[in-house]
Amino acid sequence: MAEGDSCWVVVLVGGVVGFIVVVVLNHFWPLLFKGKGGTVPKGSFGWPLLGETFSFLKPHSSNSVGAFLHDHCSRYGKVFKSHLFFSPTVVSCDPELNYFILQSEGKLFECSYPKPIHGILGKVSMLVAVGDTHKRLRNAALSLVTITKSKPEFLHDIEDIAIQILDSWKNKPQVIFCEEARKFTFNVIVKQVLGLTPQEPETSEILEDFLTFMRGLISLPLYIPGTPYARAVQARSRISSTVKAIVEKRRAGRRNNNNDDDDDDDNSKKNSDFLEILLSVDTLSEDEKVSFVLDSLLGGYETTSLLMCMVVHFLSHSPAALQQLKVINEALRYGNVVKFVHRKALKDVKYKGYLIPSGWKVLPVFTAVHLDSSLHANATQFHPWRWESQDPTCKKFTPFGGGSRCCPGSDLAKVEVAFFLHHLVQNFRWKTEGEDQPIAYPYVEFQRGLVLNVDPCSETTM
Ligand code: HEM
Structure with a gap:
């Protein structure tokens, strides 16, 4: 080998080794953190760069905590440190600390979803916005939800859409329930938000783009044409254009209305x-x-349809509960639609002897609290009757999060599920085909779509 060539090899090898050393140091550096007045929780950082992310995300049944949390909590306690999503992290399975984190939004902690999610949702999405932007968007959401809930048309729309879907089952021996549930929640939310019926062409256009958009949320953030991520970003911009066109059409309709007062009855209803x-x-x-x-x-779409699937799935295995219909809270506790939320510490935070260093990621895990047998008797059993004596607004039950980012759509979701369930129970008996557990990926999914054998009741009430 010529002398010049060997020089290049040395430079190259040196560069690679240097890079590896920097990655490794950067990864383990936070372990040396010694804060004043508290101890960083015990735990492990796993592999350089990836940390323990893959073990944390390993799929498990959504009515269990999964091997990662089980092992880490038994080894280190309910609050431990780890390295997840490329960041040093404190994971909390403790109801008091979770409550404290959610209540301190904007002061000690802040919502902090992974960057790829920002890329797809956009900077002004309420789900990722912080500070004043978040406050303005949230105020609008709360007033819209309050107004919607008080309108009788809202309940009529939900009922009509539920009846349409159940009607279409009349001649089918079998349905894939997850698909039916998604159809229902999508049609409800599109009707409530944009005033579109399932028959209008924009509805199916938005649905198609929306599904592409959802697939991108759980993909690698590679903006290379053809990847799910790139397709999601493009789908988002197409939905934006469709929504903008609907807004424009509505504005034009309003202007015409103002010029023509005679036909307000029809228009105000629409x-x-x-x-x-x-x-x-x-x-x-x-x-x-x-x-x-x-x-x-x-x-409003995926979460609510998942809750419907959980309710139907758990009811199939607990026929006695069918008579009670006290199942929505229990399906939320036992099924865990949302496993955890993403936060980061804005400053060094001391809490009950723990120290959470500034800038670290913080993950309050709801599933671990919902399935903790020291907090809920027979926690690993579906037992809707517990809600006869238990207060659903307690710190140990947070399916909709808490504090200033608590889900604004929680009541809408429960009303939708209750209406659908009412009509389902009145008109059909069902059995699940085979075993199909809800799996947390961590986004929950029924692998086979929850196939139901359905049988119309002899006296139907639709
Ligand atoms: C079973 C159904 C649902 C579940 C389990 C659920 C769960 C959650 C959770 C846990 C959060 C908090 C996220 C965080 O703290 O980072 C949240 C926020 C949110 N949810 Fe829901 N949700 C459901 C239904 C709905 C519906 C029907 C809507 C809309 C109509 C909705 C709209 C939102 C929005 C806009 C936020 C962001 C709020 C904010 O950041 O201030 N959700 N949801």
Whole structure:
């Protein structure tokens, strides 16, 4: 080998070794952190760069905590340190600390979802926005939800959509329930937010783009044409254009209405949706309004349909509970639609002898609290009757999060599920085909889509 060539080899090898040393040091450096007035919780950092992320995300049944949390909690306690999502992290399975984290939003902790999610949702999404932007978007969401809930049309719409779907089952011996549940929650949310019925062409256009958008949320953030991530970013921009066109059409309709007062009856009925109210909100920019519509679709679609699937799945295994219909809270506790939320510490935080260093990621894990047998008797059993004596607003039950980012759609979700369930129970008997457990990936999924053998009741009430 010539002398010049060997020099290059030395430089190259030196560079690679240097890079590896920097990655390893950067990964383990936070372990040397010695804060004043407390100890960083015990734990392990796993592999350089990836840390313990893969073990943390390893799929498990959503009504169990999974091997990672089980092992770490037995080894280190309910609060431990780890290295997840490329960041030093404190994981909390402790109800008191979770409550403290959620209540201290914006002061000691802040919502902090992984960067790829920001790329797809956009900067002004309520799910990722912080500070004043978040406050403005959230105020709009709360007033919209309050107004919607008080409208009788809201309940009629839900009922009509539930009946349409159940009607379509009449001649089918079998349905894939997850698909039916998604159809239901999508049609409800699109009707509430944009005033669109399932028959309108924009509804299926938005659904198609929306599914691509959802697939991108759980993909590698590679913006290379053809990857799920790139397709999701493009789908988001197409949904934005569709929503903007609907907004424009609605504005034009409003202007015509103002010029023509005679046919208000018909129009006021058609225009009593989220969008109509959103148009008159002057605290949000055009982009924020579009983003707001997307957030509502995103928040209101998958989570609520999953809750429906959980309810139907657990009821199939617990026929006695069918008579009670006290199952929605229990399905939320036992099924765990949302396993954990993402936060980061804004400063060094001392809590009960622990020290959470500034800048570290903090993950309050709801599943661990919901399935903790020191907090819930027979925690690993589906037992809806517990809710006859237990207060659902307690710190040990947080399916919708808490504090200033608590889910604004929780009541809508429960009403939707209750209405659908009411009609389902009145009109059908069902059995699940084979074993299909809800699996936390951590986004929960029924692998086979929850296949149901359905049988219409002899006296139907639809
Ligand atoms: C079973 C159904 C649902 C579950 C389990 C659920 C769960 C949650 C949770 C845990 C959060 C807190 C996220 C965090 O703290 O980082 C949240 C936030 C949110 N949810 Fe829901 N949700 C459901 C239904 C809905 C519905 C029906 C809507 C809309 C109509 C909705 C819209 C939102 C929005 C916009 C946020 C962000 C709030 C904020 O950051 O201030 N969700 N949801």
